[in-house]
Amino acid sequence: MNLPPRLESLLKVMEETECSPAFELHFQGVVLPVVFNPGGTHRVKVPVELQQGFEQVLRAVLYPSKDQRHQNGRYMHTLSAASIGGAVGYVHAAAALDMPTILGAVGLGALGILLWYGGLVAMKGD
Structure with a gap:
């Protein structure tokens, strides 16, 4: 070296x-x-x-490095936004607001919140 x-x-x-x-x-x-x-x-x-x-x-x-963790956190935030947007689009595209539609939208919303929190934890400083 x-x-x-x-x-x-x-x-x-x-x-x-x-x-x-x-x-x-x-x-x-x-x-x-x-x-x-x-x-x-x-x-x-x-x-x-x-x-x-x-x-x-x-x-x-x-064992990701600090930069890899930050990039993973950003990616999780992106997936979180896509999940929330998917929940909204799923409800608006449904012909009727029935139980499967509500459960699908709630599932996508919960996934979005979990991904958001995971991204927040991954991007915390060292």
Whole structure:
């Protein structure tokens, strides 16, 4: 891993005046430690299990990053609006306001509220 020269000079000053800084690399949703070599280079070891296809997708779903959570929350808000709009359209398109129509509209409305709340929880700050 190569760092910009300006950051390299800042790290040298920090090593002389303070304790060594610690770096982390965020790679595919996993935090990897950065190891400082004596020659001034840096090394990151990427575990082999992170490079497998299905596990990588599963890890992104189960342990999303902050940005992924925010995007999922926005998507849930979009689905919530579509569900509420679908409930309104479903009632207006029905020939008669009977029990199946009411239950369908209530179901879509409840789904919209649940998706809205799920999106709100997903977008909360860290």
